[in-house]
Amino acid sequence: MLCGMATTTYYADDLAAAKDWYTELLGLAPYYEVPGGYYEFRVGPTQAELGIINRAYAPAGAHNAPGGGGVVFWHVDDLAATFARLLALGATEYEPITQRGDGAGFATAAVVDPFGNVLGIMTNPHFVAMTAAAATGERG
Numbered sequence: 001m002l003c004g005m006a007t008t009t010y011y012a013d014d015l016a017a018a019k020d021w022y023t024e025l026l027g028l029a030p031y032y033e034v035p036g037g038y039y040e041f042r043v044g045p046t047q048a049e050l051g052i053i054n055r056a057y058a059p060a061g062a063h064n065a066p067g068g069g070g071v072v073f074w075h076v077d078d079l080a081a082t083f084a085r086l087l088a089l090g091a092t093e094y095e096p097i098t099q100r101g102d103g104a105g106f107a108t109a110a111v112v113d114p115f116g117n118v119l120g121i122m123t124n125p126h127f128v129a130m131t132a133a134a135a136t137g138e139r140g
Contacts, residue, residue: 009073076123083109086119093112095109100122108121
């Protein structure tokens with residue numbers, strides 16, 4: 001079901017300042033940008049994804065969430081089936097299944113588990129490529 005952590009996202013009211021702060025912290029510039037909405041960094045030897053999102057695009061619950069509403073997204077092979085199973089197990093919808101980016105296969109959803117934790121799930125072609133490369137001993 002949960003294959004591995006794919007992307008961590010944080011929201012920021014001042015997206016440009018957040019991009020600059022994380023660029024300084026990480027020592028690298030974002031590799032991907034949606035102007036005015038999103039910056040993404042690839043961090044470390046596994047190129048873990050860290051996304052900074054304009055808070056205007058945050059789900060309604062994130063505006064008052066502890067910690068600013070950041071979400072860790074786990075890659076799943078079947079987003080719709082996993083989302084349905086989480087709801088059947090008693091989780092509540094935090095964010096519906098939403099297509100992301102330029103149609104390259106990225107989609108996310110999030111639930112609140114019965115204990116109050118936000119659990120993000122996603123389909124992430126980058127995660128698939130990285131795990132395939134790791135299985136063959138290559139770097140993606």
